Amino acid sequence: MKKALVFSLFIASLAYANPYGKCIVCHGENGDKSALNGKSLIINEMSKADIKSALIGYKNGTYGGALKAMMKVQSMPLSNEDIEFIANKIGK
Structure with a gap:
């Protein structure tokens, strides 16, 4: 759990300038990877609305x-505009 928290905080620190930046680390630049050895969805297969x-x-x-706890930490700092940006960047 400690490792997940430290990892999450590290990823969050990368995202201040680009809200999609923290997604890239686990999901890949194009959102085509299943994060953490197949435990997550491939996000570029999701619709903008689903994202x-x-x-x-x-x-x-x-x-x-x-991954609920880890993703809660990742998503908490996102504004509605950030969420819209991410959905438009990667969603179908």
């Missing part, structure tokens, strides 16, 4: 499975 819904759900704790 927005997932990120909002992670923020408020209503979405997610095994």
Whole structure:
């Protein structure tokens, strides 16, 4: 758990200038990787609406499975504009 928290904080520090920056580390530059050895969805296969819904759900704790806690940490600092940017950047 400590490792996940430290990793999450490190990733969050990369994202101040680019909200999609923290996604790249686990999901790949094009969102075509399943993060953490297949434990997550491949996000570039998701619709923009599904990405927005997932990120909002992670923020408020209503979405997610095994990676829910890690993704909550990642999504909490995102503004609505950041979420929209990420969805438009990678979603279908």
